[in-house]
Amino acid sequence: MAAFLLRRTLQTLPILLAVALLIFLLFSVIPGTFASSMSDDGRSVIDAQVMERMNKEFGFNDPVHVRFGKYVAQLAQLDLGMSFRTRQPVAKVLAERMWPTFILTLASMIFAIAIGVPLGFIAALRPGSWVDTVSMVGAVSGLSLPKFWLGLMLMYLFALVLGWLPSFGYGDGGLRYLILPSIALGVAPLALLARTTRAAVLEIMNADFVRTARSKGMSERKVVQWHLARNALVIVLTTIGLQFGTVIGQAVVVEKLFAWPGLGSLLVDSVTLRDIPVVQGAILLIVLSFLVINTLVDVLCAIIDPRIKYS
Amino acid sequence: MTAQPLLEVQNLRIDLAIGNARFPAVQDVSFTIEKGETLGLVGESGCGKSITALALIGLLRPPLSLAGGTIRFNGKDIQNLSSAEMRKLRGNRISMIFQEPMTALNPLSPVGRQIAEMFVLHKGATWKEAERHAIEALASVRVPAPDRRVKDYPHQLSGGMRQRVMIAIALACGPDLLLADEPTTALDVTVQAEILDLIRELSAAKGTAVLMISHDLGLIANMCRRVGVMYAGRIVEHRAAEDIFRTPSHPYTKGLVASLPLLGARAQHGQKRLQEIEGVVPPVADFPVGCRFNPRCYAATDVCHVDDPAVTELRHGGYVRCHHHD
Numbered sequence: 001m002a003a004f005l006l007r008r009t010l011q012t013l014p015i016l017l018a019v020a021l022l023i024f025l026l027f028s029v030i031p032g033t034f035a036s037s038m039s040d041d042g043r044s045v046i047d048a049q050v051m052e053r054m055n056k057e058f059g060f061n062d063p064v065h066v067r068f069g070k071y072v073a074q075l076a077q078l079d080l081g082m083s084f085r086t087r088q089p090v091a092k093v094l095a096e097r098m099w100p101t102f103i104l105t106l107a108s109m110i111f112a113i114a115i116g117v118p119l120g121f122i123a124a125l126r127p128g129s130w131v132d133t134v135s136m137v138g139a140v141s142g143l144s145l146p147k148f149w150l151g152l153m154l155m156y157l158f159a160l161v162l163g164w165l166p167s168f169g170y171g172d173g174g175l176r177y178l179i180l181p182s183i184a185l186g187v188a189p190l191a192l193l194a195r196t197t198r199a200a201v202l203e204i205m206n207a208d209f210v211r212t213a214r215s216k217g218m219s220e221r222k223v224v225q226w227h228l229a230r231n232a233l234v235i236v237l238t239t240i241g242l243q244f245g246t247v248i249g250q251a252v253v254v255e256k257l258f259a260w261p262g263l264g265s266l267l268v269d270s271v272t273l274r275d276i277p278v279v280q281g282a283i284l285l286i287v288l289s290f291l292v293i294n295t296l297v298d299v300l301c302a303i304i305d306p307r308i309k310y311s
Numbered sequence: 312m313t314a315q316p317l318l319e320v321q322n323l324r325i326d327l328a329i330g331n332a333r334f335p336a337v338q339d340v341s342f343t344i345e346k347g348e349t350l351g352l353v354g355e356s357g358c359g360k361s362i363t364a365l366a367l368i369g370l371l372r373p374p375l376s377l378a379g380g381t382i383r384f385n386g387k388d389i390q391n392l393s394s395a396e397m398r399k400l401r402g403n404r405i406s407m408i409f410q411e412p413m414t415a416l417n418p419l420s421p422v423g424r425q426i427a428e429m430f431v432l433h434k435g436a437t438w439k440e441a442e443r444h445a446i447e448a449l450a451s452v453r454v455p456a457p458d459r460r461v462k463d464y465p466h467q468l469s470g471g472m473r474q475r476v477m478i479a480i481a482l483a484c485g486p487d488l489l490l491a492d493e494p495t496t497a498l499d500v501t502v503q504a505e506i507l508d509l510i511r512e513l514s515a516a517k518g519t520a521v522l523m524i525s526h527d528l529g530l531i532a533n534m535c536r537r538v539g540v541m542y543a544g545r546i547v548e549h550r551a552a553e554d555i556f557r558t559p560s561h562p563y564t565k566g567l568v569a570s571l572p573l574l575g576a577r578a579q580h581g582q583k584r585l586q587e588i589e590g591v592v593p594p595v596a597d598f599p600v601g602c603r604f605n606p607r608c609y610a611a612t613d614v615c616h617v618d619d620p621a622v623t624e625l626r627h628g629g630y631v632r633c634h635h636h637d
Contacts, residue, residue: 208414214370215409216480217402218432219395226428230419305419306464 001299008295012288019287020075020280021068027276028064034084034274058084071280080284081277085270090281094263098285100170101262104255105247107178108186112243116190117236120197125224127202135194142191147250151184151257168258181258185251189243193236200235204228234305241297245290315386316343317487317520318367324379325362325371325544327595336375336595337363337544344488349514349521351535351552353528353567357592359544360524361410364490367522368405369397385487403433406481408510410493412473416465422476423449423461429483448479452509471502478509485517492524507534528567532556537629540564543592543603550629560631562608563588602634610635 033055055061059070074081080090119139123132158180159167171177204210205228213227248263255264263282270278302308325337337359344350352360365371367382369392382390389400409415416425426448427441436444442461449457452475465473474494481489491510495503511534514521523534531538532552540548540561548561559565566588590607599605605615612635620634 208409208411209417211370212409212415212477212480213417215368215402215407216429216432217398217400218428219398222432227417227420231417234419307418307466 004299005295008291008298012291015291016284016287017072019284020071023276023280023283024064024068024071027274027279032274033060034058034276080281083270083278084275085273085278090277093266093278094281094285097261097263097266097282100173100260101248101251101255101264103173103178104181104185104260104262105244105251107182108184108247109189109240109244111182111186112190112193112247113240116193117197119190120194120199120236121201121232123194124198124201124205125220132198136198139191139194142187143195145187147184147188147253148257150187151181151254154180154184155258168260170259170261181254181260184257185247185254188250189247192243193239196239197232197236200232201228204231207231230304234301237297237301237304241294244293248286248290317346317348317385318344318522319383320363320367320380321383322380323363323366323382324377325359325366326376326378328374328376329596332596333378334595334598335378335544337366340380340541340544340546342539342546342549344520344522346487347515347518347520348537349511349523349535351531351538352522352524352541352546353526353531353538354541355526355592357594358541360541361492363541364407364492364522364524367488368401368407368490369394370401370407399433402429402481402486403484404486405488405490406484406486407490407492408474408477408481408494410496412470412477412497415477416473418465421462421464422468422473423463426461426476426479426483429480433484444483445479448483449476451482451513452476452479454479469502470498471506474498474502474506475509478506478513482513482517482519486519489514489519489521490524491521493526494523495530496525496527503530510534528555529571540567543598544595545603545632547604547633548629548631550625550631551627554627554629558637560625560636561604561633562610562635563604566607602632604633 059067062070071081080094082088083090083093086093119135123129123135126132155167158165165180166177167180169177210223210227213223218226251260251262252264252267254260255262256268259265263286267279267282269275270282298308320343321341323337323340324335326333327336340359340363342350352363354360362371362375365375366377369389371377377390380390381388384400384405389397392400416422423442423445426445427436427438430436430441430444431438434441434444445461446457449460454460454472454475460468460472465476468476477494489510494510495506498506507530510521510523513519521534523531525531528538532555535552538550538552538555539546540555540563542563548555548559548564550560555564556568559568566586569586570588572585588607593599593603593606599616601617602608602611602615602620605611608615614634618634620632622630622632623636624630625636
């Protein structure tokens with residue numbers, strides 16, 4: 001177990017390096033720098049000399065591999081660098097924005113799991129019933145709804161028409177502010193989880209050991225409780241782990257829409273401003289959390305399924 | 312022999328639904344099993360022997376369904392029992408062993424727990440008592456160190472050991488009838504013999520009747536006094552095991568007997584060493600008109616392509632379903 005965790009930790013290092021390199025290459029290909037982004041919108045004109053000085057100061061004149069080398073050396077000392085914009089350490093900027101994103105993704109995944117998994121189960125236990133038909137049609141629609149549209153509709157209905165919930169913002173960080181964005185973000189994973197759960201249960205329903213369980217003379221309820229549920233759980237857990245990653249990625253859109261002060265909106269703003277250290281840091285953090293969550297899922301699966309070895 | 316047989320199957324019919332059409336996968340199958348007797352059912356893959364067993368234990372699932380006939384168990388018709396009543400029989404009075412010990416056990420549950428379920432379900436035992444019974448059950452199927460093995464998961468056991476666990480589960484409640492569906496097909500030859508001995512010995516000790524299903528005529532003859540030969544959803548010949556070998560009557564049975572590998576005289580005759588029956592079992596939706604064996608039969612004449620042969624009683628007991636039987 002300890003060896004497994006150590007190995008997984010070591011495996012994350014090359015992944016993080018590769019991600020860092022990818023971002024570096026991307027930003028060396030796309031036009032514009034932090035300095036130019038400040039003047040390009042036409043609001044402030046920057047003197048050519050100032051721009052030259054900034055480029056020099058931020059090291060934009062160095063070739064990519066030199067900059068990358070410097071960045072990796074920094075990372076090795078657990079230093080994410082300084083934000084170009086605010087001149088604050090990136091770690092501090094991220095720390096401020098991490099919590100809202102964490103809360104948002106967690107809330108939307110809880111929403112998705114709490115409804116999607118039971119729905120998939122019920123649909124699979126009564127294939128062809130109205131529950132099955134309605135939930136699966138709903139699941140396809142849920143997967144294909146654009147998040148920004150769904151978010152706008154939620155705002156319109158619950159904030160504008162009914163006036164039950166605030167339309168956007170973080171407010172005091174209370175639950176009222178969390179509900180709409182987590183629904184907007186959670187509908188897609190809910191739909192996917194419902195479908196995955198249904199497929200998993202249906203597949204296991206035809207497994208030989210379920211037939212054995214029936215041949216023992218147990219009721220369908222006990223067949224599900226004693227034999228089917230755990231087996232389905234392993235498949236569902238893996239999907240949940242992967243969905244966490246997708247949701248963190250999609251949080252960008254929802255956070256921007258709901259003016260949610262999380263990593264996603266920070267990322268979008270920082271990309272427009274070419275605030276590369278913040279972009280780097282934010283993406284690395286997102287990738288890292290994705291890896292941590294999936295390691296956690298692997299450990300959980302191994303606890304449930306004795307056939308999975310930590311090797 | 313008691314007056315009333317343990318199991319009486321009459322004109323069993325099982326339908327396979329394909330789209331809106333229904334085809335008889337099993338038709339006119341009748342047989343009886345006396346208390347404590349072992350009856351063999353032999354036939355190729357797809358002849359309907361496994362689904363016959365599933366019908367007896369009430370586990371047919373769509374697209375298969377029971378479409379007719381009666382199943383009389385201990386003097387009581389069970390084909391129309393409610394699912395709750397059937398559950399009391401299933402596992403308790405009638406139990407089943409399946410072909411694939413690799414997949415027949417829940418991979419996420421310790422084998423002891425899977426045996427213990429039987430005592431909780433049918434004997435009203437607490438889990439604690441049931442776990443203790445499970446150790447005894449494992450010991451009875453001669454699994455070494457049963458007190459430690461109960462905690463093992465199926466993947467930690469060999470195929471033979473898993474089949475022993477299946478036998479322990481099936482015989483846990485001392486059933487009247489054990490349906491053994493190709494119990495040794497997936498196992499090594501040496502393990503096969505051990506498993507068969509175990510089934511024979513334990514069923515004899517508990518007075519359990521066995522329906523032994525196999526494609527292996529040699530195995531069936533070894534285990535059973537009477538044998539039914541199935542082809543394309545029908546029993547085409549039903550006789551004492553030794554008669555089947557000595558004087559097979561149906562051309563299909565003759566083919567089966569001839570296809571058995573023999574040591575000795577015939578083994579030396581070059582290409583003639585192993586006989587085969589040309590062709591394959593037709594799919595259920597494509598059963599031929601007349602006798603269902605006619606496309607593969609060496610003795611087929613015009614009548615075989617028109618008329619479905621009726622059952623003919625044989626002089627020395629048993630029956631055959633053929634226009635040209637010996």
